[in-house]
């Protein structure tokens with residue numbers, strides 16, 4: 106794609122500076138920081154960064170840019186992994202991190218209203234004394250706006266769902282600067298198309314999310330976490346599959362292979378066996394949890410799973426899950442100087458063991474270091490391919506490995522990305538996966554953003 | 568043979584019809600079983616595209632927890648096939664046939680998804696939309712396409728499955744769909760709370776749904792509605808009934824019910840229903856049985872509204888409107904769904920109903936049952952804010968630029 110980049114006009118800069126004062130930044134360092142994410146993708150900085158503080162300011166920035174057909178790139182915490190925030194055609198980055206207020210907590214309706222810059226951890230901090238919590242937890246402490254935009258999920262999806270399941274309603278500034286509200290606090294939108302979910306996962310290509318109503322949950326009466334290791338990957342994966350097939354309402358069931366366990370032990374100062382391992386968590390009433398545990402223990406035992414190491418104290422649980430969340434950073438520690446290329450296939454649960462074991466052979470053949478971690482209860486797993494972004498051979502081998510894995514997943518009626526999204530990195534796979542549907546996605550993009558100014562060059566080429 | 572009716576038997580024939588219609592700008596009414604034709608605005612189309620011929624289950628491996636099937640497959644067949652493997656559709660689609668004036672058991676899976684149905688388990692299990700993993704279809708452009716697949720997580724671009732569910736056939740003709748299915752829980756029980764006024768019922772439902780006892784459905788029946796239940800404990804109550812459903816393996820269900828009874832004791836007397844009675848009660852509530860009674864000239868012909876609002880606001884809203892219009896009401900989804908039946912009026916009381924809804928904090932009011940002339944004159948669906956409606960029209964134009972599919976069906 107030819108990246109046409111005209112410098113920002115002085116009149117636009119003057120208009121935005123007049124509006125935002127020193128909250129409009131043209132500094133190279135700030136721009137650089139806003140053109141990169143946490144992955145191997147090369148940074149592509151925007152021409153300016155607008156640190157907005159209200160929906161009105163977002164409207165003003167979008168209108169000013171729309172009038173001149175200048176690209177607008179929404180930005181949360183920049184933790185996405187596929188070049189989502191790269192300003193491929195320059196333009197103005199709208200950084201929403203200062204829109205960081207929790208606007209309402211409706212405990213009896215189990216919902217909250219937040220601004221997009223609130224991070225998932227900040228929301229849970231805010232909810233601490235209410236008996237409620239918000240479950241979706243990608244490895245990074247991402248912004249909720251960014252999580253809406255990438256339709257993120259985390260370790261809790263088996264029981265609580267993904268962002269698609271917890272977003273009730275949105276306020277969005279669309280490409281022409283109009284503000285729309287997709288639903289009120291009603292649980293169900295029976296009026297018109299489901300536009301809420303059209304924006305969930307749209308990666309900033311259809312509008313800027315400025316307010317979010319989210320479902321929250323009562324903190325369970327009992328929470329038990331455990332770690333259990335297996336002699337082989339096969340056993341671990343099959344224990345997961347059977348747990349899901351039985352409909353056990355387990356909260357978390359995460360796989361880490363022996364390479365990842367080694368990395369976690371070193372990074373987080375732990376001493377778990379260096380074997381394929383499941384991290385588990387059970388939520389519910391005392392009775393419910395007891396029963397889930399008995400079922401899952403029996404299943405794991407049937408597949409050679411060793412004894413469960415329990416963490417009942419909250420601080421031990423936090424440590425356990427922090428180690429899981431830090432898995433990507435731990436992996437990077439295996440080969441300092443590298444960046445992660447995170448793969449993200451998802452397959453039907455019955456094909457999971459086959460898909461992971463075949464992939465494991467490919468890793469060996471590739472000669473790359475690539476630990477496996479996975480939200481395996483959803484059929485979703487990642488390789489953290491460690492690559493030197495400046496070494497074309499590394500990148501080529503990693504792409505080849507990923508290509509094979511994606512094609513395998515598609516042949517199993519799976520997908521190339523279960524949670525990280527498309528960004529720049531997965532656009533080519535969309536053709537293989539969707540074919541004709543891309544035409545419709547393009548039609549939607551054109552209909553909602555005729556001048557292609559909202560995060561252009563992502564998801565679909567217009 | 569009716570020359571204005573197409574009866575394709577496979578996806579290729581659907582594609583051929585839609586290619587022709589898109590070329591000619593010929594308008595089509597899409598029907599599956601036809602069970603829900605009386606829902607929504609009456610469609611004015613030149614031709615009928617009957618998709619009942621696309622029927623059958625393509626792929627069902629119980630171990631995979633996914634079923635791929637054609638849209639015209641009768642709901643009864645889907646449910647029987649799943650039940651034989653002790654599985655079910657987690658969104659528990661209502662059978663709205665009797666409410667809409669046709670026989671029970673006439674629905675198809677495509678109809679359930681296109682109208683985004685959801686049963687009482689919605690607070691926990693979601694609606695059809697949340698279980699549609701992928702589909703194949705033909706757009707109003709006359710182009711075949713597919714979206715999603717057979718996996719539970721997929722973030723490949725715009726979520727076309729979510730758009731398709733609840734689109735009432737105005738974006739594309741479905742030719743195949745993949746749905747997530749779940750094991751049937753071993754036991755179902757319902758804890759009943761007797762005699763709570765509506766406001767207490769709302770509080771009891773909120774407390775139960777927010778509790779750690781995994782309550783998966785919560786409903787409130789005023790005394791008059793409770794009295795017509797087929798479940799003896801409910802009809803015999805002589806006062807209001809608040810019902811809370813708990814599902815799962817036997818021992819934990821028993822323990823959770825006991826804990827719930829403790830939680831609710833301060834609200835009033837409690838009782839417990841076991842599996843068979845539970846199933847009867849929730850089926851009644853799901854299928855709007857309280858407002859479909861009677862036969863022939865004695866059939867319930869009241870107009871029926873479905874109000875969707877914040878759960879804490881629902882019961883008070885239902886009570887107020889029932890008093891104002893000499894009607895009846897009950898609430899499901901923890902209070903977030905209110906069914907309201909009122910004596911027929913030319914305007915179906917749509918202004919005051921929607922004003923009260925707005926007053927209660929907003930939501931959606933859908934006129935579910937009324938004669939066709941009323942449905943043609945009154946906004947059946949909740950009118951949308953202009954900016955939102957404009958966006959919806961642009962989405963429609965992306966799929967169906969000539970407006971050939973179900974013209975008018977979703978108009979507000």
Ligand SMILES: Cc1cc2nc3c(=O)[nH]c(=O)nc-3n(C[C@H](O)[C@H](O)[C@H](O)COP(=O)(O)OP(=O)(O)OC[C@H]3O[C@@H](n4cnc5c(N)ncnc54)[C@H](O)[C@@H]3O)c2cc1C
Pocket residue numbers: 142143178179180181182183184185186189190201221242243244245247248249250251252253254255256257258259260308309310312313314315430433434524525560
């Ligand atoms: C260590 C690590 C672990 C991770 N683990 C997971 C995981 O388990 N699951 C998972 O799903 N992801 C994971 N991710 C990816 C990442 O955290 C998620 O994609 C997250 O949702 C990105 O949020 P963000 O605030 O950083 O968004 P950004 O990176 O700032 O932006 C992401 C995209 O969203 C758009 N956007 C941001 N804010 C808005 C807004 N307000 N309105 C409209 N568009 C907006 C941007 O334009 C961009 O296209 C991980 C990342 C890292 C680094």
